[in-house]
Amino acid sequence: MAIRPIVTWPDPVLKQRCTEVVAFDADLHQLLGDMAETMKDEGIGLAANQVGVALRVFVMDVPLGEGEHTGVLEIINPRIVKTKGEIRYEEGCLSFPGVNETVKRAAEVDLAYQDRHGVEHEVHASGLVAICIQHELDHLDGIVFLDRLSPLKRRIALRDYLRENREQIEEAQHRAKSKLRRSAAS
Numbered sequence: 707m708a709i710r711p712i713v714t715w716p717d718p719v720l721k722q723r724c725t726e727v728v729a730f731d732a733d734l735h736q737l738l739g740d741m742a743e744t745m746k747d748e749g750i751g752l753a754a755n756q757v758g759v760a761l762r763v764f765v766m767d768v769p770l771g772e773g774e775h776t777g778v779l780e781i782i783n784p785r786i787v788k789t790k791g792e793i794r795y796e797e798g799c800l801s802f803p804g805v806n807e808t809v810k811r812a813a814e815v816d817l818a819y820q821d822r823h824g825v826e827h828e829v830h831a832s833g834l835v836a837i838c839i840q841h842e843l844d845h846l847d848g849i850v851f852l853d854r855l856s857p858l859k860r861r862i863a864l865r866d867y868l869r870e871n872r873e874q875i876e877e878a879q880h881r882a883k884s885k886l887r888r889s890a891a892s
């Protein structure tokens with residue numbers, strides 16, 4: 707297992723709709739292991755496009771209180787089949803370092819998904835687990851948590867983020883461009 711670099715906004719892969727997983731093979735298992743390792747000590751959820759892989763995969767490990775947590779859950783090709791109620795929670799995102807905003811989501815969800823072997827499962831989730839599921843599933847549709855704010859709040863949050871991270875963003879864009887140039891030349 708290896709730690710992979712986390713992609714930050716405004717990298718285009720975060721705005722991309724990820725594609726369904728069809729091969730439940732060694733490459734997928736490698737990705738899942740790397741994602742769990744990358745998420746560890748950093749966050750409670752991580753979507754594959756946050757490490758630059760546009761597949762419908764996310765991992766999560768959510769605290770349940772009193773030192774308990776869910777353990778690493780691997781979610782592939784997820785679909786929310788039912789929602790109930792409403793909840794507001796102050797969310798953060800590894801792709802938006804330093805940003806926290808209160809987002810409104812469904813309080814409970816029924817989630818259908820496949821595991822690393824392609825076996826279908828369905829779970830009912832509430833509280834922070836339900837919030838995390840919705841945040842990560844949004845990533846797979848190219849939606850980030852700031853897209854769930856009112857247009858004005860979204861604009862302000864994005865402006866502040868871009869202002870505070872200007873140097874890192876320019877550096878990342880420069881790296882992406884020279885990578886493109888290299889692959890075009892080869």
Ligand code: CO
Nearest residue numbers: 798799800801
């Ligand atoms: Co996120």
